Every structure is written in C-alpha cells, then in structure tokens.
Amino acid sequence: MDPIREYVQSMTRRHFLSRSAMGLGSAALAGLLPPTGGAGEPAKRSGGLPGVPHFAPKAKRAIYLFMAGAPSQMDLFDYKPEMDKLFDKDLPESIRMGQRLTTMTSGQKRFPIAPSKFEFKQHGRSGAWVSELLPYTAKMVDDIAIVKTLNTEAINHDPAITYICTGHQLPGRASLGAWLSYGLGTLNENLPTFVVLTASWTGRKEAQALFNRLWGAGFLPSKYQGVSLRSKGDPVLFLANPKGVSPATRRRMLAALDRMNQDTLERYGDPEIQARIAQYEMAFRMQTSVPELTNIAGESKHVLDMYGPDVTKPGTFAASCLLARRMAERNVRFVQIFHRGWDQHGNIGGDLPNQCRDVDQPCHALIQDLKQRGLLDDTLVVWGGEFGRTVYCQGKLTRENYGRDHHPRCFTVWMAGGGIKPGVVYGQTDDFSYNIVDNPVHIHDMNATILHCLGIDHQRLSFKWQGLDVRLTGVEPHQPVKAILA
C-alpha cells in the first residue's frame, strides 16, 4: 500500500469514520453554540498567541463606538463657561501659539470664539458636566470614565482616523481589532472574532469617508481583518446560499466535499488540507450562527424600548448597539461600530443635535443592558472620535449657529466596563478647550489602555514587519492611563 495513504489513514480513519457516520450536518449543528447566558460562562479559546494575555485581563471583549468625523468636545463634555463672555472675540495668540491649522481655516482673517450654545449641567456622584444634547449619557456618568485630554498629531480626517485605528497615519498597518484577534484569538469559532458595523446617521449628510483599512489586517495575515456585519443583503459576505440551494442541499454538497478532501489528504499528506476541511465546516456553522445572531425577534419589549425607536430599523446606530450586545453575549472578541457625520465645519446648531440623538440613548442602553446581564464587568466599551474641534468659529458665527474646524490638541472620549474605574473625569484643558493643562492622554496611551484592559502589555504585543517589532502604539514610550483603571 502507498505509505502516505497508510500513514494518514492510521491517523485519521477513525476520526473520519466516526464523523461520517454522524453526518456532517449533525456534527456541525451539534457544535453550534446556543446563545450564552452571560458573563462567567467559560468559553473555549482558539487561536491567539501563546503567553497572551500577558496578565489576567479585566475585560474579555471590547466594543468600540467610533464617532467618525470628530465630535465637538466643548459642545458635549468639555464645559467652558468662560467662553460665553468672549463671544466673537479673537482667540488670544497666547492660546493658539502659532500652532498649525488646517488650510480650511488657516486663511481666515479672524479666529472668533464660538461659545457653545448648549446648556451644561453637572450629573451623578462624579459631578461630571454634560451638555443637554446627551441626556441619556448624562444619566450614566457614574458608569463611565470621561477623558478630556485625548490628543493626536494628525489634523485631517484620513490620516487621523487611520492613526487612531491602526497606530499610524499612513495605510499599511494592522488595526486595533486585528491586533486583538491576532493576540487573543477567538472565544467563539462560529462567529468572526472582530466584527465591524457601519451605522447610518442623520447629521451632516456629506460625511467623511471610512476605509476598509480602519479594520484591516495590514501586515498581519488577512484572517485577522474585521468582518463587516451588514444591515442589507447578506450580513456576512456570501453567507447565504445561492437561490435554490437549501441548507440541506448545501449540507449534501459539503458532505461530499468533506469526503473527497479527506481522500486528497490521504493522497498528499499536506496538513493544510485538514485545515481547509475545518474551515468549510466552520463556514457551514456560520450560516446558522450569524442569522441567529442578527435575528432580534427574541428580544423583549423592555430591552427594545431601552435602545429607542430606531432599534428596529436595520443599520441604525441603535440597531448596531443591540447587535453589539448580542455579540458580547456570544463572546465576539471585538466589535467596532462606526457612526459617521460628526464633521461639523458649519451648522453645529442644526446637525449636532441630530448626531447626538442617533447615539445618546443607544449608548446608554448598551451600557445598562450589558450591566443587567452581568456582562459589563468583562466587556470594555469605548466611545470617541479621531480628534476634536476648535473653539474658534469656522465660517459664519452667530449665538445660535457656528462651525468648528479640526482640533487635534484635545478631545474627549469615554470608556466604561471591564477594567475601567467608573465615575471618573480625567484630564484638564484650558479655558478655551484648546490646550491641555493637566494629564494629557495621547491616542497611543488610549490604545495602550484598551490593550491593558484586555490583559495585554502593549509593549509586548508586536509583529515582526520590515525588520522591526511593530506595535500598535508606536515606538515612543506610552502607557496605559492608570488613573482610569479599576
């Protein structure tokens, strides 16, 4: 007998036969996980690097609510009451200090101060100031840590969003989620490890672009790239069988494929074939697990109400948040929701309230929902954009309406859940929300914080690329923000 055949058969025949007897379909279905009951349920990990996590993680998974376009920090969180008196006064040169501006406003003759038209109040035990645009977020200030002193170097959208999502301003690097998949592996083989949702929005219609690279694998193998969960068509690309092909037909085809590939394995002896067989089985399981994930028919009215009326409209931010919670339950490692339309160069009075309405209630609902299910303890939630906006006005300034240009020197994000100390307000900006006075947090520091919550020492998660041990957080020294860690 052919020695290759002999060997492989001795290794796999028993396994092969037992599975064939069961039939692929039932084996696959048996492997399908029911929705888990919540935190604490042990989930089996596969993939990932040995030795990672580097230490016991507080969070097992993360949800990143990305506000693309850059929300205006001084209209939402960074309360600057002094500005009211300085309406239409020029931004003092002592504040601007000749820093570079985008060429959209660098040609402006004046830099008149535009005070926020929105009312602020203090909330919760932490006494955090929150604008009237975010009434739901205001209710949960004691659940979250607000960081007012994020900063970056990039001043335009494409480089800035690429920077915060991949650690580098130019294309080619791995995204945060790809790093997490690579380092931590998956806790649920029936769903993608890193899922991306691009939500609809109602603010400025002409929205900044996103790029597949923001959830790309960059130099890492492409299996680590984020998988888009789409609200129209197949939720995952090519998930659905062609018209006329029922699950039974697909199962029949896969059973034959399985048998014939086993035969090829015996013929060639290449272990890659065995891996391929496993991938087809996983694909088949995904055909059940993904529709089960996206079907919200079983959600109670109470839960749906919590997320607000948009929750039943596919593709909205509210619907995306609910899916994020369902994925957290199913141990999807990393979910990132991109909400666009935050680039208010003009018409803050008109567009910003709409943008806030899109996200405010769903964000609150997500945190409460996770909390009620005991998932918030080991799920990290992050909210924020790629940079901030200027205190001075771009375009026409009135008390009621104004625009703001890009501002990289300070902006606000909040974090909550696994690993984060709740009810904290961190960092101090000057009266103009222009410069940082105390406790700056570079975007690399924030990414280091996210990794830390997930049990990763950001200095030790690296990949050799172009001769270097490349890290998400770059080459300069950065560290997690200890003050907001639980």
Place this chain on the structure above:
Amino acid sequence: MIRKVFICQVLLPAFRCRSHGISWGFAVVVSVLLGWSVQLCRAADQERVDFNQQIRPILSDKCFHCHGPNAEDREGGFRLDDKASALGEADSGAHPIVPSDPKSSEVYQRLITDDSDLHMPPVDSKKNVTKEEIATIRTWIEQGAPWEGHWAYSPPCLPSVPAVRQKAWPRNAIDHFVLARLEKLDIKPSPEAKKAALLRRVTFDLTGLPPTPDEVAAFLADDSPDAYENVVDRLLASDCYGEHMARFWLDAARYGDTHGLHLDNYREMWPYRDWVVRSFNGNKPFDQFTIEQLAGDLLPNPTDDQRIATGFLRCHVTTNEGGSIKEEVYVRNVVDRVVTIGTVFLGSTLECTRCHDHKYDPFTMKDFYSLFAYFNSMDGNEMDGNRKDPPPTLRILTAQQKQEIASLRGDVKNVKAELRKQLAAVEYHEPDDSKLGKVVEEVQRIWVDDEVPTGAKESEPWKWVTTPKPVLSGKRATTRTAMGRSQHFFEKAKEPLVVEKQQLLFAYVYLDPDNPPKEIMMQWNNGTWEHRAYWGANVIDWGKNGKASRRHKGDLPPAGEWVRLEVSVGDVGLKPGDKVHGWAFTQFDGTVYWDKIGVTTRRTVYSSLAGWAKDQRAAGANGLPKDIKSIVKLEMTKRTDAQKKQLLDYFLQHVYAPSRKTFDSLQARIQAAEQKIAAIEKAGPTTLVFREAKKQKPAWILERGEYDQHGLKVERATPAGLPPLPQGVDNDRLGLAKWLVTPNHPLVARVTVNRFWQHVFGVGLVKTAEDFGSQGEVPSHPDLLNWLAAQFVKDGWDVKRTVKRMVMSATYCQTSRAAPARYQRDPENRLLARGPRFRLDAEMLRDQALAISGLLVEKLGGPSVKPPQPDGLWFAVGYSGSDTVRFKPDTDPKKTHRRTLYTFIKRTAPPPELSTLDAPSREACTVRRERTNTPLQALLLMNDPQFVEAARALAAKVMSQAGPDARGRATRMFQLATCRLPDELELKQLLAAYRDHLVAFRKDAKAAEQLVQANRAKAELDPSELAAWTMVANLVLNLDEVVTKN
C-alpha cells in the same frame, strides 16, 4: 547540541506565519516536529559556526539597537555591526570581542554575568538572549570570531556549482545546490510529479491559468524528451504570461484605480498596468524595466511607453482632503516613493531611516533624504485635485488615432495654404471715403452643434442622442433626464465668445411631452457662473431672483417641438469684452433636449479697412486677437509694413464683406478639423507619469521625519553603505536607476530573483522578500541565491530565461505528494525536498473558475472592469461626494468575465474576492502575500455569485459536450478542474452527489429553476439536471485539489 537548538530558534518565525493559516492545535504539533527535525538535520551540516547564519541574527536582534549603526542611540562607544569596532576598544577600555578568548570578550562576559546592573541586554529592553544563543556566541569566539560582511551587501559572485552524489538527478545548476544540501542532511528528493500534475502546476506558475484539456492531452501524448521544455516555451510565449507576472509587480508597485485616500476618487492609470504586462510579454530586460520606471522621462527622446513606465513613481496613494497642508502631502508622497524603491529594489526597510539612522542596517537618515532628493522634484501638484488625471499625465493614443490626427493636421495645413493663396488673390482697394464701406448685418455663430467647443471641458461626458430621438441640426442633440435639479455644462472653451453689444445668446430646446421639466435654466461663465436665465417655475435657487444671476425669461416653451430661446447679453449681466467660455444647461425634473447653441451678433460690416480700424480704435479694439489689437491701437503712421500687411490680412479674412464669406468657409474647415483633433485626443486615456520640474527642489534631513522640521540640507547621493554611482552617469534619477542595475550592485539582482523564486516555489529563498537586512531571514540556500542573481545579471537581466531555469529544474518538477512526516518536518518546504503545494492566489482562483467553465474572456489590456460584487460595499465607507461612492457593476460578459488582473481596485474598499483571499489593498507596496485559510473564503468560493455562475456554466458545458451519460459528464467535469481522470472512488462520490442532488431538485422543481434561471441560454437543458450538475460543479470548484497548486 548547542548549535542545534539555536537553529530551531532561527527558524521558528518561519513556521509561525504558516500557522496562522492552519488550525491552532495542529500548528503546535508541527512547530515542535519542525524545530527538532530541522535542527537535527542542520547539526550534521554545520561544523563551524556560520557568522551570517547564526551570529549576526542574534547580534542584530538583541544588540544592534544600542550597539549598531544608529549613532544617536549608541551606548558604550562601540558597535557590533562593524568588525573594527567590535574587535576594538569600547569607551570603558574593555574589548567587546577578543577572538578565541571568551573570557576577555566583554560581550560574552556581559551575557553571562549574574550582576543585573552589568547584564546585557538590559532588563528593561525586554530582550533576552537564550542560553543556547550564548553558547553559540562562545563557540564562535572560541573559533576565532571569524567575521563576514552581511551576506546581502557583497556583490553576488557566481559560486561554483557543488558536486552531488546522485549525479543523475540534477537537470540544471539549481538542482546541484538543492541536492547538495539534501544529501548533507541525508534526505532524498521526491520523485517527479505525474505529467498532468506537472502541466497544471507549470501552467499556473507561468500564466496564472489552468491548462486546457487539449493541452493536457497533447502533453500526455508527447513522449519526446523535449515535451516539457516545449510546454514551458509555449507558456512563456503566451500573452497570459505577462498578465500573470504583472500581477505580482502591480502588488509591489501599489497600482490601483483610485487615489486611495480621503475621497478616493477614480484615477486613470491602467495604461501603466498594460505597460507592465507588455514589458513582461516582450521580455524587457529587468535593468531596462527598472530604468524606464524610475527615469523613463529622462531618457533621450523618450517614447510614450518609456514615459508611461514612470507611472511607477505615481502609483502611491494621494489625497486632496480639504485642509491638508501641501508641504506635508508632498513629503508623504516622496517618502512613499523612496520607501517603495527601498522595498522593491533594495529589499531594505528604508522607512526606519525617515526618522532616525537605521538601527540594524547600514542606512542613515542622511542616506534617506539624499535618496528623497532624487524623487522630490516632480513637475506638478502633489495634491491630486480629486481628478482622474492630476498632472503630469500623458494622453495615450493608438497608432490609428495618431494617424487620423496627422491626416487632419495635414488638412489644416492644406486649407491654410489655400487660405494664403486666396488672400494673395484678393484685390483690395481702399475706398476714398471710409464711411461708405459700412453696413449693419446680423451674424449667427453656432457654438455647439454635435460637439462642445474646441478645448472645452465637460462637467461629465455629455449624453448625446441621434434620430429617432429629437435632433434639430447636425447628427445629434444633447439631452438630460433628471429627478430634481440637475445640469450639464462645459467650460474653458479655447475660443471664448467675446461679448459684444446687442448680442443675443440662443439655444434650441425640445421638452419631452411625456416627461416635461418644471424649470429649465441656462447659465454662462465669464469667470463666474453668476449669469442665469430661466423659464418655467422658480425652483432652482441659485443666484438672486430677478437679478442677472437669476433672470426669469418666461413660461416653459411648448413641449414636443423645437423652440428657440434667446437671451440678450445685458439681461444676464454680460458686458462687451467679457469672454464667455462656459455654458450650462440646468433643469428641474423631466427630459430636455438641446441643440444648435450659439450667439447672434448684430454687427457692422465694413468694406473699408481704414473705416473699420478707426471704429475699432474708438471702441477700444475689444474682441480682437492680441496682436491685431495692438496694431489697431497704433496710429496709422506708426504701423510698419509688416503690421499693415498683417492687419490687412486679418481684415480681408474676418471683416471685409466681399472676401469674408470665402474665408469664413475656409476658417470653418480649419475649425472643424481642429475640433475633430481635439475630440480624438480627448477620447484617448491618460495615465499619471513623472516629469522632472525645471528647477530642482532642495531637500533637507527632516528631523523626526516631520515635514516642517528642516535639518541639514542634503544633496542627491546614493546610500554611503552601498557602492557609489557608476562612472559617467549624471547624478539624477536616471543615474540612480542605472546605479541600481549596475552588475556589481549587491541587492537588486538578489532581491529580484528571490521574488521570482517566491512566485514559483511559494516561499522565497529569503523568506522575508521585503527585508534582506539584518532583521530579515537569512537565505535557506545562500549560494543558490548568489548563483541565480549572478547568472541573472550575466544573462543580461533576462527574466524569461531566469524563470524558465527555475521551472525546468528537477527541484521544481518533484511531486508535492509526500509522507506527512515530511510535511511536518518542513511545512514551508524550505529544504525543497518536494514540489511546491499552495492554495492558489485570489486572482488564479477566479480566473480558473472562469477558464474551466468556459466563461473566460481573454482580451489583453484596456480600462479596468467591474464584475458584480455585493451591493453597498463602496457606499458603506465612501465619502458622500466621491465619484466612487456607488458601485455600478458592469453587465456585459465581455467585461465581467475578464481576468481578475483587470478588476477595478478601489483602494479603500477593494473587491471582496481579492481581500478575502489575501490580495493586498494596493494602498502600500507589498512584495509578499500571506496565505490564510478561513471560513469566509469557504463561503466566498461556495456562494459568491461569480463562482456560482461559473459552476452553472461548467455544468451546462459538460451537459452539452460530454454526452448524456452521467459517468461521462462527471469524468469530464473532474478532468477539466484537475487535469486528471478521477479514480473509481472519486467518480463514485461525484455520481452519488449528483444523484442525491437530482432527487432533491426533482422534488423541488422551483429550487432547481431558481438555481439555474440565470442561465437562459441553456433553456434546452433539463432544469433539475442542470441544477444537480451545478451543485456538483460547485463541489468540484471547492475541492482542495482544485483550489490548490499541487
């Protein structure tokens, strides 16, 4: 023993990547087996420690950071990348390395000390040298610390071909190097692959496509000794060869069809892609290939092709994001050029040196910015303007178009000669009384009829209709159908309308009676567009109603007939002398046709030159060509004879009533020919090229890589650590390109042959194809790499010859079937003891499905095409105002079934078939693809409508071609996909699958209809049978053997 374990360490990263592709548990088993087995093999191989293979990697990874090329970070005053310094004296007075004396070698002592203050590497570096590595270093020092330069930086010399014991096995030099190593390790090479498998492998490797059944049959039938070589020659001569080779190069050149940043608009660049294909097909020597891409424009009298080639320097991503700082964008673009050249030609990671001297390799920041200085002087804006053709660009015309233009230019020349002749024939006598020669006349100038005016830019390509649609004049009329406000226009006409008093602007309009608009508007541009006239409802809110910026001219004209609309220039604020160079047609809803557009001028006609000239002078001579105007303005007595003649000629041609008509028709002929020329030129595609600015831009070292932090000024220079520019070349881009391909350049030939090796064998001899530096992997067969590189240069950089050498080798022809132990011992086949076996690349998988199902359209070159992809992929990420925010698939099979090379690549949202199967996004230079194995790939190959379509076509094909017998059909299908006959078991399984599917589809006829409905052409086939065969084809196209190069 110590050495053995060390080798295991070195090879570990190699299997790690591979393990991403396979299941985790398995990877662990493989890693353990690999580590031990290879290590055992290598033990016999090495008697002495090899500096480049064993010592340099440790020093580089663990020590160079502080004791390497980077002066700024250097500690202790010594460096370990430099022999003199390493053997010399450090700041402390100690000697880092003392040959044969580990006890006096400070490096060794620091490695073994228990004193944590002295221990190296320092604890906070998080680097750790293993005991085994320390022992290797000790052995090396004991052996006299023999030092070698880094293997990649000495010129490749032709090493002697090693002797082997199995003299019958080798077919060429490659085999000697491979076998010599295998014999040392006591491993036998694998037997030759079966003929059919070999044919499939080599056809994929040389053309990216599977062989046809006829090709298989011919090869199997050919027992001659040259049979295989003849196949190789045939494949190398096929056009598909160039298409296949181009694909790898385009990954490296980062070619895409959009700009890649922010708006990510369309970029017209495909002529460069086609140039690459042509170059490989024409077997352009690689040195010439290099020179043309880096400096084709600087060659003497560059051809179009040589200029197209410089697109390599323009393929990088660009932006036009509002608010961008030009200087920053400029620096990024130039940096991308330098870094890409570093990766592609030098196999070096130059990006490091953008911010600091290299920590591992002999490159400094000064080197980086000196290279920068070669590529920073582009004659054009570094912002892309969101246009498809940001200059400098080249418009490309076919030979036929060029000929047509030449013939038209000939016509123009003839008419001009005729015109001169006529001019000479006119007898003109100045009337005695200049007042007599003056009458008022209405002249109509048609500006738009069938074409926009010469040189005008269209807002978008205008839509034209011919009869039976409404056309008033000429061959066609322009039209538009809109929901809401919508317009088309032209601007920047070469010859503007010069406004005169009492002029009437006119256009003929036809409103569709079935779909009339609410409002129509015309608009003129004399520098601004604030000149509008409208008819009908006031729903277009541009300008101010009642003013020249929005003038109401009446109700909508009656629909269903041509109506002339007239607007006097004064009504819309146009003043005499204004130059109108643009005209817009706006509508709200409805379908509108426009034709015969122009201006009516009431003007005085003269038969006296003196009278005309006098009137012109008095009126300021507006509207006359510049030179004529200046003559008119001169007093009569001050005009020279030449000027008088020029003025008279102008007068006779354009003004003088008795002769003007003759000249008008001649002028019209000239104008018509020129318009045609312009139209032909405009139809030709453009491509981005590099053109050197007249004035060289200065370059500085940019501190920390920041665009605005100028340090020391630098001049153009090649890196100091590499050989200098060759004699006799200029110190410019051309000189630099020639420097790269000088025969003694240590890197370019090695890096290039290594990539060819990687294409064919799946993994390069240097696995890190992008990094030949100290942090890259050392070559698995250093002498073979040297030999291939030196031979490549010796052969005149002959690419086909080099590739042929690889596929002709016995090494290549081995079977990839091997005992599992062999796979486990060497999963990536670095020892080359078996043939290559890898999953096909994304492009090959799709092309294969199209080819074996008979759908493939083989056509060389042309604009990129858009095969269908799921809805919304572009829209989900695209900038709202981008011209690629909405994906509109092509529907013509002539486009959708072309090779994947021609698929449109939007770089911020690449085609899912490509990105799912590991193809890069083309945003940055990629010289090595990862190979993964994921469930999403399985879903794609099973369910992507393109693959389902191929399955259906394959099913229909075997049903029509392979007779009625199921056995015959299954055999044929399997054979088409694998190039071999199925064995009994396989056939049984295919037939069982077919029968099961058939039973199911017979029960559910609707499902069968649904699955096959798209195949209308095959109406005569039984739907249930076709559906069942479609599922079998779907199965076959997903077989491991079919998705793999075996």
